[in-house]
Amino acid sequence: MSMDHKTDILIQGVSKIFRTGFGKSKIGVQNLNLEVPKGQVVGLLGPNGSGKSTTIKMILGFLRPTSGKISVCGHQVPSQITRSFIGYLPENPRFPKFLSGRSLLTFYGRLLSLSGKELETRIDFLLDLVNLKGASDEKVQGYSKGMTQRLAIAQALINKPRLLIFDEPMSGLDPLGRKDIRSLIGRIHSELPEASIFFSSHILEDIEQLCSMVALLKKGQLQTFCSIDELLKSDNQKFEVSVRTSKETEVKTLNGTDELIEFLSQSKSKGFLVSSINSQRRTLEEALFRDGNAGMKLNRTGSPEVQP
């Protein structure tokens, strides 16, 4: 295994083919290569049916790859050891309705071999973190979608995991709920700075706001995997310059640094006053879907070319 300590997930040549009937099959994921570096927030982006959940379920050992290998924190999947490093939030989490939030967390804690005071303290901390302390003794059947999602995040954090895997964490939530979960993920990242967060979404805004790296899947194949900064950095960057002439204030849009430098020197010679220069940052959507160069930023192993 070529995996070093800087990698939390290593996916090597993984394919998953589902049998859908007699002689029929469907490709879930095809020859996927991916390395998730330690401590990064990595977004797995792609439309519905692109293989995001399949990839996550293979990492967890729920699905067996048809071919290829997956390792988590240096250990081959599937194994119980790999799951002791992972905190998992499923898409649309559901809990046994007859239990309270606290008893569920106690149950999950015991499955992680936690007990006694240590477990109680951890549960109190997590209930506080996800803002469920007031409802901890209520049965989960009375929980709203947002509360259920926050409880699911709490159970994922119970063992202070090295790797957090969130499958569509904002799915089905209203804008306020999404904002809550986003800020919670941000807080988790600051609480557990060593932990990697690997989450899937088809919402570009969430990925752009939370992730340091992004992997784009399309029809089960990896299209792009690189840092967000690298992806948003444009070869033909645009600048918006405000310049005050003797009569009025003009706003000019310039393409690239060469044009900017030339404009600034001309303005200086004419005696115009440059009041502001704004670099126009591309959106993730532009970078991924409008450039038509998806996949160009991958090296042969599927690892990003630029380490942030």
Add this chain to the structure above:
Amino acid sequence: MKKVFSISLITLKELLHERVFYLLGGFALLAVGLSLLLGDLTYAEQSKITLDFLLAGIELTNLLFSVFMGITLLHRELNLGWIAMVLSKPVSRTSFLLGKFLGQAFVQGLVILMMGLLTWGLCSMNAIVIVPKSLFQSLLLMFFEGMIMSSIVYIFAVNLGALLAAASSLIVYALGNFTEGAEKTNQALQQSPIWTVLKGVIPNFRVLNMKTLAAYGLSIEWNLVGILFLYTLICCFMYFAAAAVSFSRRDIFT
């Protein structure tokens, strides 16, 4: 083992909150009422017939509990996705299955005990003489039968849809009760290799049936109970192992 115990405890709580559980309780009461009515209508050997019907009611409830509870427990986990949060922790699929099985076994034992006590109470009220030893042995063997059935149900429940799993389990139960009789009436079956394989795979439930003996107040030697316990353990181990292997190899989509 602590993880298995935790899963068993949750399963126990789940079953105690289960509506089907109450339905089965209702069914048991109906069976009890029916047997008392039949007892009233029958002139000869009233007490024996009543007790026989009561025990048959318990046996049927026990069978339905094994089949439908086993399937419900596993299918709900898989369909509602509860299992995802359990199996994402360092818990093996075998431990998960064992936890479910033991939780179910505990509740099933409790249900049989409650029905046994109810039978005793009803018989006492109607001045029907019960030999405690024979009633206890009969209930114990029903519990053994329930455990074997549950482990068979798990094989089907982890591989098939609910309806198919229930049908397959009931077919195995029927075969397990009738193989011995079928062999006696049809000698040609003994030569058939398929029959030999079938007999080796399907448990003999007839050996665990002592309802009629209990109705007549007869009991069996404790040594024989011990042997039947061993038989139950071997069957459960064999079927549960098959279910566990099958479950650990399947994809979980939840």
